[in-house]
Amino acid sequence: MLFKISDLGLRDIVNLVDGAKLGPVKDVHFDPETGQVLSLVLSSGRKYFGLLSAGSDVVVPWEKIKKIGIDTVLVEIESAAKTL
Template sequence: MIKATQLETKDVVNLSDGAKLGPIKDLHIDMETGKVIALVLQAPSKYFGLMRSGKDMVIPWELVSKFGLDAILVDLQPMDRRYYQD
């Protein structure tokens, strides 16, 4: 079992290209069932970490492959923009 507070300390890594996608910022949870629907990753920072450079990334729960000690593995197509929040 893993606690929600432990998620922000883990790296999120894409299996298809090995890219580090960023830290987990939030979770989307279905209020009726209590199940996690998606992980929300924080937009990357720019300007020496002072400002965010874009939109947060939302990864559907079905694409989360594995939780490890140091990382969470997800299976996304590289540079697929549909995962970015509007």
């Protein structure tokens, strides 16, 4: 299945470990020499009063992505506390 990296921002990111819906894709890390995607950076998504961010970004290594579907991306990470 082919898709654009920008399309990942439209999909829900769900952790298989605890069923939690994680934040939206904020950035993508890739190897500039090979073009291979290394990880997704997810925004914490939580905000105080809609203004200030309440959490850290979550980094999901590419090998932890288990399935990319039409509406959802399934990942398997032990803790959403992994930060940049």
